[in-house]
Amino acid sequence: MPLALDPAIIGREFDRTVEGPVTADELVAFARALGETRPEYTEAGPALVAHPTYCVRFRGGRFYPEELLKLIDVRSGFDAGKDIQLGAPVRPGDTIEVRSTVHEVYEKTGRTGSMVFVVIRYTLSNQRGEMLAIVDNRFMHR
Amino acid sequence: MPERLRFDDVEEGDELSARSFFLSKDQVRAYARAGGQWSPRFTDDEGARREGLPGMITPGNMSMGILASFLEAWAGPGTLRRLGTTFRGLVLPDRTIRLCAAVTQKDDASRSVELDVWLEGEEAERLVIGTATVALA
Numbered sequence: 001m002p003l004a005l006d007p008a009i010i011g012r013e014f015d016r017t018v019e020g021p022v023t024a025d026e027l028v029a030f031a032r033a034l035g036e037t038r039p040e041y042t043e044a045g046p047a048l049v050a051h052p053t054y055c056v057r058f059r060g061g062r063f064y065p066e067e068l069l070k071l072i073d074v075r076s077g078f079d080a081g082k083d084i085q086l087g088a089p090v091r092p093g094d095t096i097e098v099r100s101t102v103h104e105v106y107e108k109t110g111r112t113g114s115m116v117f118v119v120i121r122y123t124l125s126n127q128r129g130e131m132l133a134i135v136d137n138r139f140m141h142r
Numbered sequence: 143m144p145e146r147l148r149f150d151d152v153e154e155g156d157e158l159s160a161r162s163f164f165l166s167k168d169q170v171r172a173y174a175r176a177g178g179q180w181s182p183r184f185t186d187d188e189g190a191r192r193e194g195l196p197g198m199i200t201p202g203n204m205s206m207g208i209l210a211s212f213l214e215a216w217a218g219p220g221t222l223r224r225l226g227t228t229f230r231g232l233v234l235p236d237r238t239i240r241l242c243a244a245v246t247q248k249d250d251a252s253r254s255v256e257l258d259v260w261l262e263g264e265e266a267e268r269l270v271i272g273t274a275t276v277a278l279a
Contacts, residue, residue, distance in 0.1 A: 057203070081226070
């Protein structure tokens with residue numbers, strides 16, 4: 001474990017936030033900004049669902065837990081990548097519960113020196129308790 | 143009912159027809175607004191330079207969204223089950239980008255396929271790479 005972190009931090013929920021309700025206008029604007037034209041993603045109505053990557057916009061109320069913020073300057077970070085596992089689609093009117101956990105912290109040494117990677121897992125569910133997505137957000141710090 | 147690609151019509155090694163298009167700064171700004179990422183690095187050249195960047199950049203989330211749309215344009219809406227990406231380089235707007243993918247594995251039990259997927263810049267450099275799982279009919 002890099003950064004002298006307590007391993008108990010891994011897997012522990014550090015934030016739970018409810019966002020929404022999601023509106024049809026938001027879903028349509030998001031999809032159109034990606035160049036989508038298909039009616040499932042761009043036409044308001046009973047068949048409208050969110051574009052599959054709409055879930056990445058939800059990041060909860062706190063970026064990192066306090067223990068990490070003491071060791072890492074968030075402003076030094078770069079978005080290194082993401083993994084999304086998709087569940088039920090997001091629909092207009094949904095409220096989104098976002099549970100945040102530290103999934104992984106690891107260190108790599110590259111040509112430019114040492115880098116620390118922090119993976120925050122966001123688990124998203126709707127008001128019916130359906131899993132919408134699990135998003136692993138990988139941040140790199142120099 | 144939207145058309146969905148059939149599992150039996152896909153073979154391991156199949157390459158999707160690549161898609162190239164010009165990604166404008168206005169489109170990136172529209173995404174930054176709609177995606178809750180309204181920040182100088184994604185909206186304004188000067189603001190981005192103040193952060194040490196060469197100019198405004200495309201959010202990684204947007205690159206991911208573009209790749210997701212590319213895959214669903216091939217397989218049908220609602221078919222994407224998983225998408226994992228690594229952001230290797232800066233995707234600068236006001237340039238042409240190219241989207242590519244290839245089928246690497248078929249799973250008979252789930253009627254799903256695994257793909258390698260990537261986004262190239264104008265020099266054919268792979269700026270975003272990843273893998274995806276798509277469920278077929």
